[in-house]
Amino acid sequence: GENVEQHPSTLSVQEGDSAVIKCTYSDSASNYFPWYKQELGKRPQLIIDIRSNVGEKKDQRIAVTLNKTAKHFSLHITETQPEDSAVYFCAASESKTSYDKVIFGPGTSLSVIP
Amino acid sequence: DAEITQSPRHKITETGRQVTLACHQTWNHNNMFWYRQDLGHGLRLIHYSYGVQDTNKGEVSDGYSVSRSNTEDLPLTLESAASSQTSVYFCASSEWGDVLTFGAGSRLTVL
Numbered sequence: 001g002e003n004v005e006q007h008p009s010t011l012s013v014q015e016g017d018s019a020v021i022k023c024t025y026s027d028s029a030s031n032y033f034p035w036y037k038q039e040l041g042k043r044p045q046l047i048i049d050i051r052s053n054v055g056e057k058k059d060q061r062i063a064v065t066l067n068k069t070a071k072h073f074s075l076h077i078t079e080t081q082p083e084d085s086a087v088y089f090c091a092a093s094e095s096k097t098s099y100d101k102v103i104f105g106p107g108t109s110l111s112v113i114p
Numbered sequence: 115d116a117e118i119t120q121s122p123r124h125k126i127t128e129t130g131r132q133v134t135l136a137c138h139q140t141w142n143h144n145n146m147f148w149y150r151q152d153l154g155h156g157l158r159l160i161h162y163s164y165g166v167q168d169t170n171k172g173e174v175s176d177g178y179s180v181s182r183s184n185t186e187d188l189p190l191t192l193e194s195a196a197s198s199q200t201s202v203y204f205c206a207s208s209e210w211g212d213v214l215t216f217g218a219g220s221r222l223t224v225l
Contacts, residue, residue, distance in 0.1 A: 043216040089156055106156040
């Protein structure tokens with residue numbers, strides 16, 4: 001089955017700096033790679049996702065890159081703000097019609113220092 | 115508005131007791147999932163369902179069971195609760211290839 005690894009487990013940055021979180025996956029059949037943000041005491045919520053036919057995707061200060069050959073994908077947050085402080089989870093899924101199982105990495109706790 | 119609700123939000127039980135966590139969604143999603151969240155392990159998949167009468171084992175299914183008798187509900191049962199099952203449990207639903215929508219979570223403590 002799919003296995004997703006994530007690094008680092010904790011990350012501390014100064015406000016305004018960039019943050020990068022890296023993930024690897026094991027199953028070459030995976031074709032959908034979402035990122036979820038979980039604030040303290042809250043439920044995880046999707047912040048960005050990428051599919052295997054795309055190498056990079058941006059949404060304002062957030063970008064995700066995917067290298068299918070190396071089975072790597074990364075989350076980049078620019079101009080970090082204190083409200084970016086949260087736990088971030090990468091995930092991988094083989095998504096087909098009526099078939100969809102998302103496996104998560106262990107998470108990265110990001111702290112943005114004002 | 116459509117939603118996904120979990121109950122109870124907090125539960126304390128004793129070792130060996132049967133516990134059921136409820137999950138109800140009004141999104142009309144076919145796919146439903148149960149995850150447990152533990153520090154250092156992230157979200158681990160327990161069981162999942164792609165539709166009525168369909169259930170599948172996830173990464174950490176031992177000691178848990180689910181049933182899907184309708185589209186809206188996927189209850190998670192711990193047949194004989196163990197201290198190792200103390201965790202926060204999240205239910206989620208989705209349509210295929212789409213965003214997972216999570217419930218608010220159920221915190222279970224097994225003494």
